[in-house]
Amino acid sequence: MTLTAKPEDVGLSSERLARIDGWMRGLVADGRLPFVQTMIMRRGEVVWHRQTGLADIARDKAIAPDTIVRIYSMTKPLTSVAIMMLYEEGRFQLDDPITRFLPCFRNMCVVTDAGADTLDTVPAEREITFRDLLTHTSGLTYDFMRATALDAHYREKGVDFQGSARSLGEVVETAATLPLLAQPGTQWNYSIATDVLGHLVAVISGQPFGDFLRERVIVPLGMVDTDFVIAPDKVPRFASNYTKGPDGRPKLLDDGQASTYAAPRLASGGGGLVSTAADYMRFCRFMLNKGTLDGVRLLGRKTVELMTTNHLPGDMAQMGQPRFSESPYDGIGFGLGFSVMLEPAKAQILGTPGEYAWGGAASTAFWIDPAEDMAVVQLTQLMPSSTYPIRRELRVLAYQAIVD
Known part of the structure; x- marks a missing residue:
């Protein structure tokens, strides 16, 4: 995606945005990240798209504007759009039980x-609803949490949608044989809920989830490099994935040139997609446009407004014991597939009430600010996303550049 305007044309300072360059170079130079890429759009104009570092360290291959990366949980917003498209068709109501x-x-x-070594249980007081899944208040959990005995049972039973x-x-049905971490609707727990939503898309539509997402969401939005697999001709553009090694520098996790993403794999609604900065910015533009892009409407304006409104009684910190998620808890609520900023002062970060966001396990992130008519996409490939506070750092650098 080429730049379509100068920063000053949309109320941003080129001089202040240049601070992002120095920050990115520093992250790569000191060995914290293999590469980092940032794209910023305001008032419909892409005014910043820079990258630095190596998409493949072993092969000394530089990151390029069109490098493809694993976006993991940034798949979730697209899955949420898919299920809400079926909602708009009258297939279900948000308070319907998923049974x-x-x-x-x-x-x-x-x-x-939840903290006990045994799984003593009581009957659920009510059934899980669509809204519970969309807001991560279903009582489901994740196998990788490693915080409770139930998380361990997820691992033992193979409740894992990645690979x-x-x-x-089959994986969803296995998850249904295990108890819930909390009564539906009572706690916010990051979980496989969006993977279950992907399966619901398939069951309700009568079409495999991966096919539905491609045909009804990805292709109409013109996200040309977004998919669950890497096509053979795109493998050269696929970045490698890393973790923090013993020496503090990136250690290879998945070789982009010999990755399992190049073979048919499970279409995971919670974290299966690969994408590019330009593709994901098209999704952000679609959301900022309240459900339409380039003459194609996938959702109605009122539906997008509902999805990006906080559906919790307060912030995430008030909805249970904080565990891992792709968002802070204090001052942040949750809508139907997105975190929602409630109080920047409580979150202790620059921002705007009503902005919405999410991130992925390999330290990718995005946020959309309707009040500022602004969207930011950040890409790298380092797991886990909690390794460094780069999302918060970029938020400050992006917002401090607003000068109008």
Whole structure:
């Protein structure tokens, strides 16, 4: 995606934005990140797209504007759009129990003590609803949390949507045999909820989830490099993925030129996509335009407004014991597929009430600020995303550049 205007044309300072360059170079030079790429759009104009570092350290291959990366949980907003498209077709209501379509979730139980070594349970007081899944208040959890006995049972039973040889439906049905971490609707717990939503898309539409997302969302939005697999001709553009090594420098996790992403794999609604900065900015533009892009409308304005409104009684910190998520808890609420800024002062960060966001496990992130008519996409490939506070650092650098 080429730049379409100068920063000053949309109320940003080129001099202040240049601070992002120095910050990115520093992250790469001191060995914290293999590369970093940033794209900024305001008032419909892309005014900043810079990158530095190596997409493949071993091969000394520089990051390029069109480098493809694993976006992990930045898949979730697209899955949320897909299920809300079916909502707009009248297929279900948000307060409908998901057992209408997935009877395997009937008669669920809830652990009585999430911190205990055993899984003593009581019956669930009500069934899981679509809204519970969209807001991560369903009581489901993640296998990688490693915080409770229930998380361990997820691992033992193979409730893992990344690289599983089983079908989406089979993994979901296995998850339904395990108890819930909390009563539905009572706690915010980051979880496999969006993967379950992906399976619901398939069941309700009668079409495999991956096919639905490609045909109904990705292709209409012109996201030409976004998919669950890497096409052979695109492998050279696929970045490698890293973690922090013993010496503090990036250590290879997944070689981009020999990755499992190049073979058919499970279409995971919670974290399966690869994408580019330009592609994901098209998604951000679609959201900023309240459900339409280049003459194609996927969602109505009122639906987008509902999705990006906080659906919790307060912030995430008030909805249970904070565990890992791709967002801070204080001052941040959650809508239907996105975190939502409530109080920048409480979150202790520059921002605007009503902005919405999410991130991915390899330290990718985006946020959209309707009040400022602004969107930012940040890409790198370092796991886990909690390794360095680069999202908060970029937020300050992007917002301090607003001068109008």
